[in-house]
Amino acid sequence: MAAGSRRRVYVRGSGIRCALGDGREQVSAACRDGGRAPSLRDSVHTASAGAPYCGFASTEIQGAESSLYDHLQFSVTQALADAQLSAAERSATAVFCGSTACDISDFERRYRADLLVDGTCLPQYSVGFGVLAGHVKDHFVLGGEEFSFNTACTSSANALLVAARMIAAGVYEHAVVLGVEIFNRLSFEGFHAMMLLSPDACRPFDAARNGTVLGEAVGAVVLSCRPGPAADGGQPFRVLGGANTCDTGSITSANATAIRRVLEQALADAGLDRRAVTLIKAHGTGTDNNDQAEGAAMRALYADAPLPPFTSLKPYLGHTLGACGVVELITLLACIRSGFVPGVPTFASMDADIMLAPLREHLAFGDGILMLNYFGFGGNNSSILLGNGN
Amino acid sequence: MNSLRHPLYIYAASRQTWPVTDQAPDLKPLIAELWGGKLRRLNHFIHLALAGAGHCARSVDARIAPQCELLFVSPGNIAQVISVSQRILRDRQPPMPFDFMNITNNMAPFYVAQALGLAGGGLTLAHRTLPFETALHLAMFQASQAGAAAQYLLGAVEECVFPLQHHRRQLGLPAQTPMAEASHWLWTGNAPANARARFTYCAFADSDAALAQCLAELPPARNLRLAFGFGVEAQAQAQIMQHFAAGTLNDYRGDTGYHATAPAGVAAAFSGGALLHINRTPQGRYALFVIESCD
Structure with a gap:
């Protein structure tokens, strides 16, 4: 997004349902209080007691067999109301969805019910991974195109990037960008089988980190070429630029050189010097490999300049996989609107290989330039820069 | 209405379809012929992608530029998702790690990018009914914002779920509809030289x-x-x-x-x-x- 020559792209509204609650106010309040403890989920692995999981906070939802479409409609309704998009504006609004598992949670729910009746039944599935964006477009009568991104943990970050570029270029006026990840056995058992889940807690960048904790969330962000009503009086955040690159070195292991490259490309795209960044939201999964590679990349990028404060939101939200691009953006901005950036409550000791410490306490924060980083399986790396003020 | 008019030049392309009736085609011999024996532990969806991309890359003498971006689209690797889900939900067995890793929808473009030596960006897209048109729209948009050297490798891959009659029902198709698996690839870019x-x-x-x-x-x-x-x-x-x-x-x-x-x-x-x-x-x-x- 060449700085200066394009339309500005504002974060105009948002809606969220996640482990911290429903809506920005609940989310920022829960972060301020240190988050919620994840609950234990069982596993089909007979040798395992299961693993912690950051499920939805609402007690009405917990244990209910609700459809992901209910959560989707909740978050999008909230985001559209927050953005105050008129009917005419909705007709010029496209949908960009990022998800890893898409509607697999609903597919599993149907299949489990059918198996109870007939143990040899065939699964009932949808027409494919584009159904969520399609549903939102139809249900909310949005006039633009629908795009679904499926790049593992960078899915909704890439949805944000492409949506912002298309708005900046004048293809669309507005976009609803979705990050969707609901608990499903496929993801949970798969991460368990790969031994990537922590048995107790997500500790990004900590010497004693022992895996990630998964979480579920549905977030919706309205991006627009015009700022919203800014009911809280704050300076609206804008998407300043970003980058997406692919590293073909390994399907699962992050690489420091490749990560540094995407951070540099994002800064170049936004027309910013690295010293302009005032906060980094790291991907920070709490896995050995990711945090080491990400830490090395940040160290290299800031080898001869002070590293800005950085944090990870996964101890609060869990790793929401393809949804984390949108969900962590909403959470971070909600906290900043409340005057702080959350620290990492589970960080206790510096890792000798990483030699970096994230924020341990909440940091008072107002205006600034934020770098949000996301890395996924398949070598897909993305970085987004946001800013408010001048 | 939303239209794009930026010219996107095509340097090479490959159309591959496999009509199917009762089972998926065995692509391992074709993959070995195209890529040698170095690619192992891959699933059928990834084989489909590699088969089509290999044909496309081989159809011209020129080499796809390393900075070429890969735009990959499919309805989703549904057959692989169902296979692993059956193992978990019906058989109560944990997934095999490689089965789970390969199920991520962007693994197919990862292996294509790796095989072709690409290091540009990569996006994996899906659409419920217009997958290729959506990817083309995005490619033309990206190209309109990029310089003369920009290249895009567009891949559209689709697999079937068996039994086929069940698959037709899930897709809302008439019972006798002939079905195919497919892997179509187009190497495109902004420069008109050598475009067909x-x-x-x-x-x-x-x-x-x-x-x-x-x-x-x-x-x-x-x-x-x-x-x-x-x-x-x-x-x-x-x-x-x-x-x-x-x-x-x-x-x-x-x-x-x-x-x-x-x-x-x-x-x-x-x-x-x-x-x-x-x-x-x-x-x-x-x-x-x-x-x-x-x-």
Whole structure:
């Protein structure tokens, strides 16, 4: 997004349902209080007691067999109301969805019910991974195109990037960008089988980190070429630029050189010097490999300049996989609107290989330039820069 | 209505379809022939992607630039998802780690990028009914924002779930519909040199009136032929044909089994003149693209 020559792209509204609650106010309040403890989920692995999981906070939802479409409609309704998009504006609004598992949670729910009746039944599935964006477009009568991104943990970050570029270029006026990840056995058992889940807690960048904790969330962000009503009086955040690159070195292991490259490309795209960044939201999964590679990349990028404060939101939200691009953006901005950036409550000791410490306490924060980083399986790396003020 | 007119040049393309009846084709021999024996522990969806991309890359002497971006689209690797889900939910067995890793939808483009030595960006897309048209729209947009050296490798891959009759029901297709698996690839970019064809127009229209507006604003083209996607029914097709009194029909739908990514195959197999492809969603939204020869 060449700085200066394009339309500005504002974060105009948002809606969220996640482990911290429903809506920005609940989310920022829960972060301020240190988050919620994840609950234990069982596993089909007979040798395992299961693993912690950051499920939805609402007690009405917990244990209910609700459809992901209910959560989707909740978050999008909230985001559209927050953005105050008129009917005419909705007709010029496209949908960009990022998800890893898409509607697999609903597919599993149907299949489990059918198996109870007939143990040899065939699964009932949808027409494919584009159904969520399609549903939102139809249900909310949005006039633009629908795009679904499926790049593992960078899915909704890439949805944000492409949506912002298309708005900046004048293809669309507005976009609803979705990050969707609901608990499903496929993801949970798969991460368990790969031994990537922590048995107790997500500790990004900590010497004693022992895996990630998964979480579920549905977030919706309205991006627009015009700022919203800014009911809280704050300076609206804008998407300043970003980058997406692919590293073909390994399907699962992050690489420091490749990560540094995407951070540099994002800064170049936004027309910013690295010293302009005032906060980094790291991907920070709490896995050995990711945090080491990400830490090395940040160290290299800031080898001869002070590293800005950085944090990870996964101890609060869990790793929401393809949804984390949108969900962590909403959470971070909600906290900043409340005057702080959350620290990492589970960080206790510096890792000798990483030699970096994230924020341990909440940091008072107002205006600034934020770098949000996301890395996924398949070598897909993305970085987004946001800013408010001048 | 939303239209893009940025020319996107095509340097190489490959259309690969495998009509299926009772099982998926065994692609391992083809993968070994195209890529040697170095690719192991991959699933059928990834094999499909590698088979098509390999054919595309081999069809020209020139080498795809390392900075080429890969735009990969499919309805989703549904068969693999179902297979692993059955193991977990029905058999109460944990997934094998490689089965789980390979199930991520962007693994297929990862292996393609690795095999071709690509290091540019990569996006994996899905769409419920217009996967290729959506990827083309994004490619033309990205190209319009990029420099002269920008390249995009577009891949459209589709697999079937077996038994096929069950798959047809899930997709809402008539019981006797012929089905195909497919892997269509196009190497495209902004530079006109050595291009054999170019996309000149891509648009979405949300009503018949908007479609008429699109047809009215089409760039002039010689020897324009028409082709219709599986979503365009006979009555709508006849109305559109009336608009083009002299237009001839490229009715590829009878020659290939159903697959949602078929328009990518039409573009990949394009040769000479000009072609307007029109598709339609069940919700009544049209997607159009025009492809022209560079002769």
